Amino acid sequence: MKKIALLTPAHPLRGGIAASSERLATELQNTGYEVVIYSFSLQYPGFLFPGKTQFTDDPAPGLVIFTKINSVNPLNWWQVGRELKKQKFDLLVSRFWLPFMGPCLGTVQRIAKQNGHTKTICIADNIIPHEARPGDRLFTQYFASSVDAFIAMSRSVLEDIKQFSGRPSLFVPHPIYDTYGKICGREEALAHLGLDSSFRYLLFFGFIRDYKGLDLLLHALADLRLRQMKTKLIIAGEYYGNREFYEKLIAELGIGGQLVIRSDYIPNEEVRYYFGAADLVVQPYKSATQSGISQMAYHFEKPMVVTDVGGLPEIVPHGKAGYVVPVDAQAIADAVFDFFQNNKMEVMARGVAEEKKRFSWSNLVEGIEELFEKISS
DSSP states (O other), X not given: OOXXXXXXXOTTBOSHHHHHHHHHHHHHHHHTOEEEEEXXXXXXXXXXXXXXXXXXXXXXXXXXXXXXXXXXXXXXXXXXXXXXXXXXXSEEEEEEOOGGGHHHHHHXXXXXXXXXXXXXXXXXXXXXXXXXXXXXXXHHHHHHTTOSEEEESSHHHHHHHTTTOOSOEEEOOOOOOOOSOSOOOHHHHHHHHTOOTTSEEEEEESOBOGGGOHHHHHHHHTSXXXXXXXXXXXXXXXXXXXXXXXXXXXXXXTOGGGEEEEOSOOOHHHHHHHHHHOSEEEEOOSSOSOOHHHHHHHHTTOOEEEESSTTHHHHSOBTTTEEEEOSOHHHHHHHHHHHHHTTOHXXXXXXXXXXXXXXXXXXXXXXXXXXXXXXXX
């Protein structure tokens, strides 16, 4: 295996999948492979993207990125597939996170493989989506049948893959996000963000979507014990719909004074300050597979509260790197109270620093190599 093409969102598209795919491409290059990325000229139609923009102003990475795939144009799928077929890559590595992408990526891979040489491996962020839509199963099945092997980044996704394919599959934990700069000290971070250093801070980070459970965290923050602490919640991320619901809930609970809301997209160079300011990262998800936010918290060595859904409990050992709690506002409040009341910051930060060693990018490259050898023999 020498030549690899990644079929994935990438710069100037924004988001965790783009950032992690660029980081994977860099790791593959550092390992000695020739790597190019085939990204999307059109990733989502408007109805699938409720945010402000799909694009970032962050600097471009030093990678070869072809912006060519149109997710809704079958003629384009044929053209890109023909180009990949002609190039005779040893391996196509596709990211799959949404059934809507199934017809596009499945067609491109089918055509590319007609050269009798190219193999395909899927890195599956999700197989069964958080928010169901008509046609999901059909689209996913079409895509899965074009894949020679799968990597799942949580054991729950590994089980979901079995519903669609019996081909080789491997669990490799999502590596840490180490592309957002160095760890930032608390005082520097608070000064940069203009926050009062006499408070301790929780952090809810990332796009605000219903399944991420921000409403549970807001209810938890209304707990009398937390109201009496000098504790605030930083909400850092763009609303993906339902903004009015959250604003109404905040008013009803009377917790506006306990919040710091930065509801715009957070540029890459600013991420380190939000995690630097936080004492505890909270992920109150109602459903999940794995989460890139956990891997960002690991990079910045911040303890976490996660709910007992999907692959989150296997990423965050309860009592060592944070808390694993039921999907329940009271349980979230109890964990936050215990963390501050019993001064768990230092011991859990040490636990996070130890656990982060499990999540290396070299592990993911080795998983790709292992599967490629298996499907090529």
